[in-house]
Amino acid sequence: MRTNLKILALLASTMIAPVAAFAGQAPGLASDPDIPISHKDRVYAAEQFSNTVSVSDPVDNKLLGVIKLGDPQPGNLSPLYKGQVLVHGMGFSPDHKTLAIVSIGSNSVTFIDTATNAVKHTTYVGRSPHEAFFTPDGKEVWVTVRGEDYISVIDAATFEEKTRIKVAPGPGMQIFSPDGKYGYICSSFNPDVAVVTVADHQIVGHVKQASPFCPNIAASADGKQVWFTLKDVGKTQVFNAEAPFDLIKTIDTGPITNHVNLVVNKNGSFAYVTVGGLNEVKVYRTDNFEQVATIPVGNLPHGIWPSGDGTRVYVGLENADQFAAIDTLTNKVIANIPIGQAPQAVAYVPNAVPEGDGMQNLVPLGGAGDAAHLKLAAKGDKDEKPSTSVTLFNQGLTQVLQAAVAGLDPKKPYVLALSEKRDGSGQLQGLAAFMTNPAGSAIVNAVGPIRQIVEAKHKDEKRYLVVATSADGKPGEIVQVQAE
Structure with a gap:
């Protein structure tokens, strides 16, 4: 009898709420x-x-x-x-x-x-x-x-x-x-x-x-x-x-x-x-x-x-x-x-x-799981604490680059660039200009064969990712460099 009552109670509750939402x-x-x-x-x-x-x-x-x-x-x-x-x-x-x-x-x-x-x-x-x-x-x-x-x-x-x-x-x-x-x-x-x-x-x-x-x-x-x-x-x-x-x-x-x-x-x-x-x-x-x-x-x-x-x-x-x-x-x-x-x-x-x-x-x-990951840190940071994460999503011959940039001055123009040297010295090639938000951060995207460049085996072909200030659309002072 007690078992039957339990079954009836269960059925009643099911009738009241036929689908539990979450x-x-x-x-x-x-x-x-x-x-x-x-x-x-x-x-x-x-x-x-x-x-x-x-x-x-x-x-x-x-x-x-x-x-x-x-x-x-x-x-x-x-x-x-x-x-x-x-x-x-x-x-x-x-x-x-x-x-x-x-x-x-x-x-x-x-x-x-x-x-x-x-x-x-x-x-x-x-x-x-x-x-x-x-x-x-x-x-x-x-x-x-x-x-x-x-x-x-x-x-x-x-x-x-x-x-x-x-x-x-x-x-x-x-x-x-x-x-x-x-x-x-x-x-x-x-x-x-x-x-x-x-x-x-x-x-x-x-x-x-x-x-x-x-x-x-x-x-x-x-x-x-x-x-x-x-x-x-x-x-x-x-x-x-x-x-x-x-x-x-x-x-x-x-x-x-x-x-x-x-x-x-x-x-x-x-x-x-x-x-x-x-x-x-x-x-x-x-x-x-x-x-x-x-x-x-x-x-x-x-x-x-x-x-x-x-x-x-x-x-x-x-x-x-x-x-x-x-x-x-x-x-x-x-x-x-x-x-x-x-x-x-x-x-x-x-x-x-x-x-x-x-x-x-x-x-x-498949190929959707193929990506390379890099980090950028403030220039001169001996501990190289990362302040920007970069992912290169493989799309065949090219990659979509996405950088989650943080640790910069708010509402200022910057540029993500490729540098001949890890410390940012030498000629810079701009990839994407961006403006930081009020929290000093931004999501930055670019497309190209970038993985092949930053992972090049030959020293004269290899480039490094950096973030620089921007003046009139041109790279200025280097503020973040590739940490790894």
Whole structure:
């Protein structure tokens, strides 16, 4: 009789909540049950230079393969009729069955079946979309069209755009309150977070950002807080998730502050923030905002997402082509997983593959895992403490160079250059001019056969990467030199 009562109670609870959103972790409800890590779960990353989505098993911390959405360079330099370019953003449905992958260069949202890794549909939206996410009821997908001034609202059943929500130019990302009442939309071009009602798409509130450039936003599972990052000034801000949406806290997190996510475990509730310029993840309590940990993770941490039980977070290392798996109870890195080139957004989806091995439509990592890594340090630094990480992503005969520059004066012009000598003396050949942000950092890109030059075996052919001040577009004083 007691067993029957237990079965009836279990059935009743299932009827009340047929689909658990996310185990008490954002973006679900705090009341959702835990979902222990299993072989049915998957960890995904959107990879910008290989144009792939990597698929990993969190039990073994093993890459299973990648979903190829497009070609690397130079294939994507010709007229593009098929395939996606700059695979970047990622969202997922509340039933765990669908990924929404945003490709900035091809203005698209690709919908992928999590069980089979098959592309269901591709929807094309406006100029340079950035992130996409499903509403908590699973009926709509909101896409921030960062190159314009609106949110593209897509019908999740038909994959067609149904309406647009007008906002300030440059919307960065949106996330929703766990109860599905509000959407919170931060901006990458204007210092303004817009709060929008999901039911009727009306703007009902604003939060002033400390700077214009917000790439990422997260809402707590208890429905009380919203956290967002400011990449240009190296800060993270927190505001009240309910009206009047007042600002609660501003935290100095560090240069190239990328993404934030929220974790609940037996130790409490915490915010995990990726700080690309320091190659660290910083951990803060959400009750008193005390920093409780600093976790070294590797080159340029970007996207971050918790497991379904909050015992781990997975961090995409943009300039290391890896996942770093962090145990949230010890705040230590417990594994590194090789993945595709320049991972951006990350998602952890419990029970993504309810049946079978989930290996369909996956291809090996192959050349997407081929990259070289360098470091630059301030000139004259005897300890050669790295302040800039550089990755050369292999694209065949050429490489995409990406430098996560930090440790410079804010809002000043500089140039990344090749030097005849390691100390920067001799003739310089400019690769890319750039302006540092208010935190004295920048993300700098260039394309060419650079790996062959910096790794040349013959001394008269070898060149070294340096950073120099810039005057009238020409290199000036050397401030950083190649450390290794």
